[in-house]
Amino acid sequence: MKLVGSDIDDAAAPGVLAARAWQAEKAAAGYGWITGPRELGGTGLPSTHQLAFSRLEAQFDVPDPTSLVMGLHLLRPTVAAWGHGELPNRVCRAFTNGEILGCQLFSESEAGSDLAALRTTASREGDVWRVTGQKLWSSIAHIADVGLLLCRTGDEADRHRNLTMFLIDMDTPGIDVRRIRQMTGEASFNEVTFDDVYVPDDRRLGEVDGGWKVAMSTISSERSAIGGGQANNPVDVELLVEMVRRFGAGDDVTRDLLAQALIAIRVADAFNARCTEEMLSGSFQAPVASVAKLLMISSVRKVAGLVDHVLGQRAVADTGEWGTYAWRMIGLEISAYSVGGGSDEIQRNAVAERVLGLPR
Structure with missing residues (x-):
């Protein structure tokens, strides 16, 4: 690599x-x-x-x-x-x-949230597959030892049917990983390019052209992990209240924003606890995890709005003052929270179709 x-x-x-x-x-x-x-x-x-x-x-x-x-x-x-x-x-x-360590090689620049539109191809040559294409926004691909790679192995017109999943060694010749510098200053996302990369057939997961089912099981595992308590709210409530107490103006707008943020956090935590209890009783259903993720993101957005209102420029300029600049990550990482594990729109579709039973 x-x-x-x-x-x-x-x-x-x-x-x-x-x-x-x-x-x-x-x-x-x-x-x-x-x-x-x-x-x-x-x-x-x-x-x-x-x-x-x-x-x-x-x-x-x-x-x-x-x-x-x-x-x-x-x-x-x-x-x-x-x-x-x-x-x-x-x-x-x-x-x-x-x-x-492992990474997930699903997303592509042209496919967006439509995973079935991916263009990275794998062509069979005897007992090996030749992979050509590009993946984007692959978290920790720069330190991963193996990657879960979804490729097109047939006609693009068939979309879901002609996809195949592989487990690929990230040090295979022909793999280039370019780190993407984020506005947070970090670089955990990556662009991964495959230039005539050869993968043995024994590294295939599932059947040839049956990769869509494999991908859906992976996504189900991800959402179940979120619903089962793996994605706890990143906000420390005590520090949030202390920040408002020190720097807030004490006006009605600040109190209202704080109340909204605290309510959203409590609702997200309560729903996550409910998912945990359902897992304990054996009644948990993976699509419900989409609700847990949406509630968590909603609470983070409300916290970001409160921080912006209370701190203003102090959240973007590091003056060394306690409880100010440290909050910058909340606002900067909202987009990552919204996209990771499936965009908000994808999550809402999952809730509508698989939880509420609404038509596609």
Whole structure:
């Protein structure tokens, strides 16, 4: 893999190394994949045990798991369900032990939110596939060891039918990764180009031209993770109230904006708790997770509006004053929250069709 535009080695960053070490420690103690099948390195316990462990873990200061989330919650279940031969056993254990990181190679510049319109192609040549194309907005692709790659393997006119999924090694010759600098100053998104990249057929997930089903199972895993408490609200309520107390004007507008933000946060938290209880009872349905994500994003938007009203320029110019510049990320990351895991519009369609039963 050729890495373009990288000025730091994020794979060796202390936070990433700490997250992998903590995951390895959990795996050694039997908590690396609590709900996973024993034959793939899991513990084989029901989701109630995973939820109980997650609640306990949240009470401690443990390494940030962000770099592992994609592999553990999206790639691992997908490989377990659709991989062939020895691939699931080898790859799932590697994810569980914190040995590898994964990324999702779905989005493209021309396709937008219409995943079935993707143009990256894979042409079969005997026991290998030749991949040509480009993916965009691929989170942590610059540090990932493997990627979940969705390609077109037939006529574009058939859209959903002629797609095939692969698990590709990110160090395969012909893969170029260009980091995209975001307005937050970070560069976690990437543009990934495939120039005659060869992938063995034994790295195919699911059937040839059956990639749409595989992709939907991946997206379902992602939304279930969100609904099951993986996407907690990023706002610290106590710090938010203290910020308003220190810098707010005490006028009716400020009080109203604060009330709206606090209500939105409480509603999102309450719905997330409901999803957790449904998972415990076995009645949870993945499409409901779209509601959880929309509520979380709505609360963040209201917080951003409050911060903008109270702090103004102090949120964009670092003066060193407590509780000001640190809030800048809330406003800058709203777009990422809205797009990640499926855009707001896609989520609303899922709620309308699969929860409310409305026509397409």
